[in-house]
Amino acid sequence: MDDHPDPGPGPGTDLPVVVGVDGSEPSLRAVDWAADEAVLRGAPLRLVYASLWERYEGTSLADDLDKPSEQVRAEDIVDAAARRAHSRRPDVKISTDVLAEEPEYALVRESRSASVLVTGTRGRSGLAEALLGSVSLVVAGHAQCPMIVVRGDRDDQDRTGPPGRVVVGVGEKQAGSAAVRFAFDEARRRGVQVEAVRAWRRSAHESTDHALMAGEPARPHERQAADALDAALQDVPADVASGRRTVEGHTRSVLVDASRDADLLIVGARRRPGHYGLQLGRVAHGVLHHSACPVAIVPEEG
Structure with a gap:
């Protein structure tokens, strides 16, 4: 940007x-x-x-x-x-x-x-x-x-329903994300809200009926996802409405589902200096192929 x-x-x-x-x-x-x-x-x-x-x-x-x-x-x-x-x-x-x-x-x-x-x-x-x-x-x-x-076949000028939203996938890098900054800039321009989404998955050996997994406070992976959202959104501007959501599942599937009623889906992509191959992670690659709305790929350093 x-x-x-x-x-x-x-x-x-x-x-x-x-x-x-x-x-x-x-x-x-x-x-x-x-x-x-x-x-x-x-x-x-x-x-x-x-x-x-x-x-x-x-x-x-x-x-x-x-x-x-x-x-x-x-x-x-x-x-x-x-x-x-x-x-x-x-x-x-x-x-x-x-x-x-x-x-x-x-x-x-x-x-x-x-x-x-x-x-x-x-x-x-x-x-x-x-x-x-x-x-x-x-x-x-x-x-x-x-x-x-x-992607998709919707035209913003033909929209008759309520304003949509900008969805941003929050990745491993929590603070200072270029994708998150881009999401809030785009939402401000469009007059819509931002929804930050973080997917989480429990380990294969864990089960919801385990004593340590009973109740919301005892779901460590979901808590970690919520903490990641808090860190990513710690410097959000006050003039843009925002929401946050943690969802259990594969990140690509979660973001594709979120794209179905969004104006724009935003994900980050690492740019590694000196690396000349295709610098596009599996999540970005997947949503580019399957998103129901336009997708923004935002370069992230490191």
Whole structure:
């Protein structure tokens, strides 16, 4: 996330919201989300198309442009995305770029000078919403700024029910979590509450009918989870409503369940200096594939 102390409305940041576009329907939904995010941050919006291939492979954008897919080029893709963003948010400053390189490398580089990076899911079949595309997965494992992968099919502008909430998974690092700070910044911008969730599991040999496990005070693992939430939320801002919840179960399953009625699910991902492999833990990997709402992956040092 950016270094500006005031994340709310007001003077904007020079760091743009960057969104990767490829002409697919998932990427156009990511443009919608990114345009909204730019308004919330008072930031410019940067649309980036990166590919070594000249021909567009898809039907959605080709139909919109009334062209055969083999005639759709990079300029058509970014122009259509820019028009969509402008139509949704006319007050946002928009820039575009076409890069002749692999999208994974281009977007990771873009993340070094972005306030947040946004992508969609990408699939070539009906499994697009169930499985995350390789580009988004690789970028999520290396991005240097918070990255939001737009999942689900809800549109904030079409919401008719009560405001949702931002859910943040609290991990092993308790105090000073970048993911927790990002969650409260996002909730403040959106005018919703934060729910901090910590999963816990008892050891296989333990049983609820054991004398030492009887009653709430005697559940050590649940107490440890509650203590972790207390530590993570010790410096929460007073102007954002928050709740906390401990749930027994696997962390991935608990967070996926919490995503079903959330606006945004946030998890942290460790960035280890000098390590060049995919820096994405099992929990982050799992929720990226299965969350029912957009997922933010926030880099955590150490």
